Amino acid sequence: MMEIPVYTLDAFTNSPFKGNPAAVCPLIRELSDDLYQKIAVEMNLSETAFITRINQSDDFTKENINPTLVFETRSGELAVTRKGEGYVMDFPLNPPTQEDPNEFRDIIKAAVGNHPVQDVYLSSNTEKLLVRLADSCDRSVLTSLKVDPVTLQSSERSGRVKGLILTIKGSPNCQPGYDFYSRYFAPWYGIPEDPVTGSAHTVLGSYWSKKLGKKKMLAYQCSSRGGELELEVRDDGRINIAGQAVTVLQGSITL
Incomplete structure (x- = not known):
């Protein structure tokens, strides 16, 4: 025994x-x-x-x-x-590259419906697709999305995506001052929605660092459980994720 x-x-x-x-x-x-x-x-x-x-x-x-x-x-x-x-x-940073939204229109439609999308980026290294909702969408829009994992998985036909990150700009002037919010879905790996995802923030950290012009950021993943992550993008191509x-x-x- x-x-x-x-x-x-x-x-x-x-x-x-x-x-x-x-x-x-x-x-x-x-x-x-x-x-x-x-x-x-x-x-x-x-x-x-x-x-x-x-x-x-x-x-x-x-x-x-x-x-x-x-x-x-x-x-x-x-x-x-x-x-x-x-x-x-201490994680490697995974910078995503900008993509044509039309190539991923089905998966975007399945995830966010008719809500406006501002950016679509893909991290080929991690096979994570990052979809940023327009700044006219607030946190409540992100948290209220009902993403069906079966529909999401079947709508991805490019063969390039194994995880979906949805994100919006945060409210750094409101306590505790989150720089951005996100949710993460990976039905391709049997995970309808992950509560808090460190690996997704190796992509998010790179993206938002460039958009916000900041090395240190505070992030919140808006799953039903929720989680807070402190990020520091380093000059050596890596990222510190703390919690x-x-x-x-x-x-x-x-x-």
């Missing part, structure tokens, strides 16, 4: 049941791919992370003031640094 510790964390929030829920399983040894999949299915969350120590001296506890750990993930290295009450993640996290469940998996 084996027991595996498991934690459920809500990320990009300081309140339980908000932000992005994820399961984290610290491991003493590697498991089989089949077992990873079964545990992830059992947890039934968008993300389940399994952590093993490469260097046994690594320590990421509250007793350490500002430790930085580098995680070797299947998507590459991810550096995480504790900062105050939150954490800062808080709360633990809402702690237990063990018995195998």
Whole structure:
């Protein structure tokens, strides 16, 4: 019999049941791919992370003031640094390129209906399509959109899109001063809508940094759970994405 510790964390929030829920399983040894999949299915969350120590001296506890750990993930290295009450993640920046809206008119129609669109950009590296609603649309327009995942998935015929970002300009003069808002949909990966999406902000950060002329931004993802992200676009082609996290469940998996 084996027991595996498991934690459920809500990320990009300081309140339980908000932000992005994820399961984290610290491991003493590697498991089989089949077992990873079964545990992830059992947890039934968008993300389940399994952590093993490469260097046994690594320590990421509250007793350490500002430790930085580098995680070797299947998507590459991810550096995480504790900062105050939150954490800062070091991601590659993914600048999108402007596209002809007509090439994606069906998917845009499926997502936003007849609302006016100001910009359409695509990040080929991440296969994420960014659609910016016109500035005449406020936050309520974005949050009220009813996006059907089946219709959305079937309307994409270019073969270039695996994720859809909807975004509008924020209200930096109103507290807490969000620079932009967004929502993210990925039915192509079985995710009708992701609560809060770090990878989408590697695209959003690049886009809005240029549009707003700012390196540091505060973003809010307007899913039903909602999440807040602090962004810093760096000159070395990378982006820092920071947020808080709360633990809402702690237990063990018995195998």
